[in-house]
């Protein structure tokens with residue numbers, strides 16, 4: 001298989017045209033003609049992940065987050081990102097990013113998150129595209145009947161990979177939870193959409209004090225704040241499955257390296 005073969009599959013599932021205008025998705029390093037046998041999937045293009053790719057002999061790393069999101073004038077080894085670029089090129093490891101185009105895909109990042117935290121039944125976008133009701137940001141699904149907020153939160157913590165952050169809950173733990181909205185990554189831009197959707201709880205990451213406090217004070221849905229990395233990690237398996245189902249003959253590995261920024265809680 002060539003890198004081009006693998007990219008074709010990824011771009012059919014996660015069309016780059018669906019990425020946000022500020023985003024930077026697609027091939028970051030690598031030669032489209034190079035051979036790809038081993039694909040490592042990870043959330044973050046960081047040193048620990050590059051080392052894992054080297055140790056395993058990966059030819060391609062597929063990450064959710066872009067390496068460079070803003071303009072840069074150097075890839076010298078005097079910067080962490082420059083060192084990463086050098087390590088990748090010296091070892092013939094390509095890097096490819098599917099970010100907001102994977103968020104809005106069907107299935108996308110929030111579908112995998114919804115299943116990981118125990119949602120059942122059909123999933124619909126929390127904020128669908130005007131031209132496509134089955135694609136868009138976030139997902140709404142259902143918790144099993146009779147679930148309380150406390151039970152749902154405990155199940156979500158169990159279903160997500162372990163981080164020092166864990167999950168935090170805002171709301172009455174005995175509150176019944178049926179309709180649930182989730183959004184992988186920083187989802188505070190969707191707080192208003194979640195409230196308007198009339199869900200019982202909204203689970204996302206990177207929530208700040210004031211928006212969260214005001215949201216809960218207004219009597220809207222309960223909130224669950226998870227570690228950013230943990231909310232996007234479940235998608236990696238889904239992306240690996242898409243590669244396998246496509247018939248491209250590559251070996252895949254989902255990185256279990258925890259690359260959440262927060263490494264210890266006290």
Ligand SMILES: [Zn+2]
Nearest residue numbers: 185186228232
């Ligand atoms: Zn993210």
